[in-house]
Amino acid sequence: xxxxxxxxxxxxxxxxxxxxxxxxxxxxxxxxxxxxxxxxxxxxxxxxxxxxxxxxxxxxxxxxxxxxxxxxxxxxxxxxxxxxxxxxxxxxxxxxxxxxxxxxxxxxxxxxxxxxxxxxxxxxxxxxxxxxxxxxxxxxxxxxxxxxxxxxxxxxxxxxxxxxxxxxxxxxxxxxxxxxxxxxxxxxxxxxxxxxxxxxxxxxxxxxxxxxxxxxxxxxxxxxxxxxxxxxxxxxxxxxxxxxxxxxxxxxxxxxxxxxxxxxxxxxxxxxxxxxxxxxxxxxxxxxxxxxxxxxxxxxxxxxxxxxxxxxxxxxxxxxxxxxxxxxxxxxxxxxxxxxxxxx
Ligand SMILES: NC(=O)C1=CN([C@@H]2O[C@H](COP(=O)(O)OP(=O)(O)OC[C@H]3O[C@@H](n4cnc5c(N)ncnc54)[C@H](OP(=O)(O)O)[C@@H]3O)[C@@H](O)[C@H]2O)C=CC1
Ligand SMILES: CC(=O)N[C@@H](CCC(=O)OP(=O)(O)O)C(=O)O
Numbered sequence: 512x513x514x515x516x517x518x519x520x521x522x523x524x525x526x527x528x529x530x531x532x533x534x535x536x537x538x539x540x541x542x543x544x545x546x547x548x549x550x551x552x553x554x555x556x557x558x559x560x561x562x563x564x565x566x567x568x569x570x571x572x573x574x575x576x577x578x579x580x581x582x583x584x585x586x587x588x589x590x591x592x593x594x595x596x597x598x599x600x601x602x603x604x605x606x607x608x609x610x611x612x613x614x615x616x617x618x619x620x621x622x623x624x625x626x627x628x629x630x631x632x633x634x635x636x637x638x639x640x641x642x643x644x645x646x647x648x649x650x651x652x653x654x655x656x657x658x659x660x661x662x663x664x665x666x667x668x669x670x671x672x673x674x675x676x677x678x679x680x681x682x683x684x685x686x687x688x689x690x691x692x693x694x695x696x697x698x699x700x701x702x703x704x705x706x707x708x709x710x711x712x713x714x715x716x717x718x719x720x721x722x723x724x725x726x727x728x729x730x731x732x733x734x735x736x737x738x739x740x741x742x743x744x745x746x747x748x749x750x751x752x753x754x755x756x757x758x759x760x761x762x763x764x765x766x767x768x769x770x771x772x773x774x775x776x777x778x779x780x781x782x783x784x785x786x787x788x789x790x791x792x793x794x795x796x797x798x799x800x801x802x803x804x805x806x807x808x809x810x811x812x813x814x815x816x817x818x819x820x821x822x823x824x825x826x827x828x829x830x831x832x833x834x835x836x837x838x839x840x841x842x843x844x845x846x847x848x849x850x851x852x853x854x855x
Pocket of ligand 2: 658660661690691694695721745
């Protein structure tokens with residue numbers, strides 16, 4: 512049994528982590544923090560958890576956190592990088608759900624996150640926590656950068672094609688839709704029901720901070736410079752990411768060969784479900800579960816369309832963080848992650 516802490520327990524990903532970790536057989540959640548709710552019972556703020564925990568929120572204190580085995584940061588960008596050096600020095604392993612350690616280049620971080628990186632020396636130590644691609648690196652690391660939600664859906668969708676060197680480098684498009692919980696729990700006018708329901712809006716079209724993250728990972732696996740036009744949209748739903756990915760093959764291949772490529776690439780991956788060729792995964796089929804469902808299309812010879820759906824709070828955040836925890840401790844990767852998606 513290990514003892515873990517969650518920093519940022521009142522946010523959507525923090526409380527989702529708690530939901531997943533409470534039944535985890537190898538984990539005791541010892542600390543869950545909130546600056547605003549310190550001293551309050553967690554199930555007071557989140558009544559769905561009544562009967563499942565007696566935890567109270569505590570203030571963020573380095574002293575409480577230093578005795579733990581693992582700390583999850585479910586905080587806005589900028590928090591983990593401030594606290595990481597001291598915690599790592601105390602022997603704690605960190606899984607950071609924010610973007611602080613996702614980009615390998617501190618200058619790129621400053622450009623997209625509009626703040627200087629306070630712990631650039633730690634960047635080379637961080638592993639990128641997408642186990643389907645970087646499992647071996649994660650296993651040996653003490654600092655895991657959990658990927659962004661859009662990058663998870665996009666990277667898993669493009670990866671088999673890029674690893675096999677089948678895609679033309681130019682012209683990759685990731686047209687993505689997200690539920691409103693992707694923006695976090697902090698109140699913002701554009702996210703209230705009358706503003707976000709019954710409407711679809713694109714945003715960040717000229718440049719979103721997930722673009723450099725997606726491009727860095729895809730370039731790494733392709734072994735070449737990959738550029739993607741990434742266009743996110745806000746959808747009138749709570750959970751879910753749907754990515755429609757477009758790429759051109761160097762030369763047309765049969766639908767069967769395309770399907771085989773993905774089926775074989777993910778055959779041993781418990782959290783990637785490759786649907787039969789030509790199907791249409793929907794976000795409804797992944798809600799609450801740590802799964803990415805993928806389907807392939809070739810509308811014209813050489814034009815590939817990959818559809819990829821995840822729950823942004825699970826495979827896009829908290830579920831992936833638990834998967835990374837399982838990798839770190841060499842436990843079965845699906846430990847504590849057997850949730851069946853919600854119906855309907
Ligand atoms: N929502 C999503 O779908 C995804 C989110 N992420 C990333 O995960 C992280 C958390 O996201 P999300 O849960 O949506 O965010 P929320 O805004 O819902 O929650 C943020 C949490 O962080 C705490 N917090 C805020 N500032 C500080 C601080 N300075 N020090 C300590 N705690 C702080 C808040 O609690 P309090 O103010 O009470 O301390 C709150 O519990 C973000 O970096 C986000 O980008 C990644 C993938 C998907
Ligand atoms: C719908 C929505 O607003 N989604 C967020 C992305 C989700 C997220 O939290 O990603 P990071 O961890 O990289 O910040 C956005 O577009 O900013």
